[in-house]
Amino acid sequence: MANHSSDEINAAGNISPIETKGNWFWKDGKRFLIKGVSYEPRNSSLPGPEFRINPLSDDWLEHLRKDIPFFHRLGINAISIECADATQSPRQAMQLLQSEGISVLLKLYTDLVRGDSGQLKAAKINLARMYSPDEVRKNLAIVRQTARFSNVLGYTISQSEIWTDATTKLAALHRAAVRDTKLFLKKLGLRPIPVGSSMSSDQMYRLDAIRYMTAGSPEERVDFISFGVYDWVGPSSFQTSGYKHLIKAFEAFPVPIFWGEYGASTGRKRVLDEVNCLYSPAMTGVVSGGFLHTYGYSDGKDDVGEDGVVLDVDVDNDDEEEGEEEEEENVEEDRDDDDDDDDADAGESDSDPESNDVSDDGDDNMDAPCYDLVQITDGGERVPKRDFEQFQQKLAVINAMPQENIVGSHEVKDCDSWRGSFKAKRKYWLAMAEDIPRFPIDWRLILEQEE
Numbered sequence: 001m002a003n004h005s006s007d008e009i010n011a012a013g014n015i016s017p018i019e020t021k022g023n024w025f026w027k028d029g030k031r032f033l034i035k036g037v038s039y040e041p042r043n044s045s046l047p048g049p050e051f052r053i054n055p056l057s058d059d060w061l062e063h064l065r066k067d068i069p070f071f072h073r074l075g076i077n078a079i080s081i082e083c084a085d086a087t088q089s090p091r092q093a094m095q096l097l098q099s100e101g102i103s104v105l106l107k108l109y110t111d112l113v114r115g116d117s118g119q120l121k122a123a124k125i126n127l128a129r130m131y132s133p134d135e136v137r138k139n140l141a142i143v144r145q146t147a148r149f150s151n152v153l154g155y156t157i158s159q160s161e162i163w164t165d166a167t168t169k170l171a172a173l174h175r176a177a178v179r180d181t182k183l184f185l186k187k188l189g190l191r192p193i194p195v196g197s198s199m200s201s202d203q204m205y206r207l208d209a210i211r212y213m214t215a216g217s218p219e220e221r222v223d224f225i226s227f228g229v230y231d232w233v234g235p236s237s238f239q240t241s242g243y244k245h246l247i248k249a250f251e252a253f254p255v256p257i258f259w260g261e262y263g264a265s266t267g268r269k270r271v272l273d274e275v276n277c278l279y280s281p282a283m284t285g286v287v288s289g290g291f292l293h294t295y296g297y298s299d300g301k302d303d304v305g306e307d308g309v310v311l312d313v314d315v316d317n318d319d320e321e322e323g324e325e326e327e328e329e330n331v332e333e334d335r336d337d338d339d340d341d342d343d344a345d346a347g348e349s350d351s352d353p354e355s356n357d358v359s360d361d362g363d364d365n366m367d368a369p370c371y372d373l374v375q376i377t378d379g380g381e382r383v384p385k386r387d388f389e390q391f392q393q394k395l396a397v398i399n400a401m402p403q404e405n406i407v408g409s410h411e412v413k414d415c416d417s418w419r420g421s422f423k424a425k426r427k428y429w430l431a432m433a434e435d436i437p438r439f440p441i442d443w444r445l446i447l448e449q450e451e
Contacts, residue, residue: 002147003170005021006297008326013100014078015098015103015150015151016028016129016150017150017152017191017193018032018103018152018153018154018194019191019192019194020194020223020224020255020256021410021412022254022413022414022415023154023196023253023254023256023257023286023412023413023414023415024256024257024288024412025224025256025288028147029348030403031403031407032288033279033284033288033289033406033407034077034078034079034103034105034153034258034288034289034290034291035075035076035077035078035118035279035289035291035395035398035399036076036077036078036079036103036105036289036290036291036292037074037076037079037080037263037291037292037294037295037373037391038079038080038082038291038292038293038294038295038296039055039067039081039294039295039296040052040055040080040081040082040083040294041053041055041060041063041296052082052083053083054083054084054085054088055081055083055093056081056084056085056087056088056090056093056094056126056146057085057088057090057093058088058089058092059088060093061092061093061096063380064093064096064097065096066380066382067295067296067374067382068096068097068100068102070295070373070374070384071100071102072100072386073196073384073392074373074388074391074392074395075100075392075395075396075399076102076395077101077103077106078102078103078105078111078153078291079102079104079105079291079295080099080105080106080107080156080260080291081104081105081106081107082107082110082176083107083110083143083310084106084107084108084141084146086138086139086141086142086144086145089145090142090145090146091145094146094149094151094152095149097151097154098149098150098151100344101151102151102267103151103152103153104146104149104151104152104153105154105156105291106142106146106152106154106155106156107155107156107157107158107198108139108142108143108155108156108157108158108160108177108181109135109139109157109173109174109177110158110160111157112130112131112133112135112161112170112173112256112404113130113161113167113170120164120166120167121166122166122169122430125166125167125170127169127170127172127173127437128178128433128437128438128440130170130173131176131177131437131440132429132440133440133441136180136439136440136441137441137446139177139181140180140181140184140446141419141449143155143181143184143185144184144188144449147185147188147190147191147193148190152193153194154193154194154195154196154223154224155181155193155194155195155196156195156196156197156198156224156226157174157177157178157181157195157196157197157198157222158174158198158211159171159197159198159199159200159451160175160198160200162199162200162202162205162209163200163202163204163205165427165429165430166430167421168205168208168209168289168428168430168431169430169431169435170431171209171212171213171431172431172432172435172436172437173437174197174213175212175213175220175221175431175436176436176437176438177219178195178196178197178213178220178221178222179219179436180439181195181221182220182223183219183439184446187372187443187447188447193387194223194224194256195222195223196222196223196224196225196226196255196256197209197213197222197224197225197226197301198226198228198260198270199225199226199227199228199260200227200228201227201228201229201230201261205428205429206227206249207249208226208248208423208428208429210253211420211421211422211423212422212423212429212431213225213268214253214255214418214420215419215420215421215422215433216371216420216422216433217419218415218416221255221420222255223255223256224255224256224257224258225250225255225257226257226258226259226260226290227255227257227259227260228259228260228261228262228293229259229260229261229262229290230261230262230263230264231243231246231264232262232273232274232277233264233266234264234266234271235271235273236273236274237273237277238277238280238282238283239279241274243274243277243282243283244282247282247283247285247286247287250286251285251286253417254413254414254415254418255418256288257286257287257288258287258288258290259278259287259289259290259291260290260291261290261291261292261293261294262274262278262290262291262292262293263292263293263387264369265370265371269386270371270387270390271390272292272387272390272391272394275391275394275395275398276290276394276397276398278290279398279406280406281405281406281408281409281410284406284407284408284410285407285408285410292373292391292401294371294372294373294374294438295372295373296315296372296373296374296376335352365427370385371387372385372387373385373388373391374388382408
């Protein structure tokens with residue numbers, strides 16, 4: 001059974017759309033918290049980007065039908081999708097998810113940079129050439145195909161390439177993509193679906209990236225910000241995990257913020273205590289929930305040896321070494337001191353490595369990090385794993401709570417009058433307002449294209 005109330009679905013089978021107001025999401029006039037999982041099926045036998053599977057394609061539809069009952073068992077209300085493809089119609093999948101009350105966050109512009117972005121040099125980055133007509137057509141086609149579905153939570157522009165000083169220049173591309181996606185929706189006469197930015201788990205550039213993406217007019221800046229957050233590892237708390245410092249750093253910005261990915265692993269098992277914290281008044285004044293990483297892996301099978309040990313799991317966000325975390329925290333603090341910035345305390349983590357150690361419970365099945373909630377057998381059966389049961393139990397408690405117990409008494413911030421400011425160019429942040437590329441195509445050619 002779908003876990004949405006009857007008044008959320010109208011006669012056309014649409015769920016009520018989600019909108020932004022101030023620093024929160026809203027649905028039917030009530031605060032909306034994302035309780036989601038990332039849904040990124042992969043085929044590990046294929047090389048390069050080809051390993052990604054489009055979960056909205058007709059080819060994946062039967063798999064999606066089998067997965068939706070498990071979405072409901074978990075008690076989630078949203079999924080995030082990394083690999084949409086305009087060459088494959090999403091209509092049946094989006095209609096199915098819409099009828100089941102599942103909102104969808106769609107990632108765009110995931111292939112702006114080919115290869116290893118860490119090898120890019122600032123002088124070699126040609127923003128106008130990278131923001132090409134073909135790239136824009138491909139991504140706006142995804143928007144055109146999906147924007148009429150009321151369960152589109154938002155479109156998010158991936159900033160995963162930003163993890164060196166040189167690649168901060170790419171943020172100008174992301175600003176252009178946000179601006180043009182919002183304008184495209186307006187030109188089509190569609191609802192103003194939130195358009196935001198998804199940032200990596202790298203702590204080095206978090207605050208600079210937020211400042212850059214939230215500056216300027218509402219027509220050109222992001223409607224929300226999401227992060228990959230893997231600061232909480234094992235048994236921890238709001239204070240020791242670094243979440244306290246994240247809240248202090250982010251509370252100055254009047255746009256919705258959520259965890260685009262979370263759920264770190266020590267290599268044995270995930271405790272997932274951060275779920276309880278994420279949906280508590282200590283967090284919800286600033287953070288609107290998030291997406292646990294991840295529902296499942298590959299084309300249905302983990303790479304498991306004969307002894308049951310997971311051999312090789314493709315994980316984008318590995319836990320960082322303690323020394324690296326301390327170094328990055330110091331860099332962030334030094335930067336805010338240099339800028340004389342009063343936005344927030346830039347400390348990202350003060351966690352105690354010993355307190356974050358997960359005791360070995362004798363289960364050898366988690367010797368290597370595995371982030372899947374379900375394992376899929378050769379026969380296509382979905383088998384919930386230990387993390388599934390833990391996440392399900394925690395969300396069941398949260399979903400049973402009165403909302404006021406979760407969101408507390410925080411007040412919504414004014415976003416309409418916010419303009420922020422673009423900082424001067426520095427050696428560790430190279431993106432400027434004047435660098436944002438122009439739209440590379442005649443708008444008439446885009447608008448005349450058929451779906």
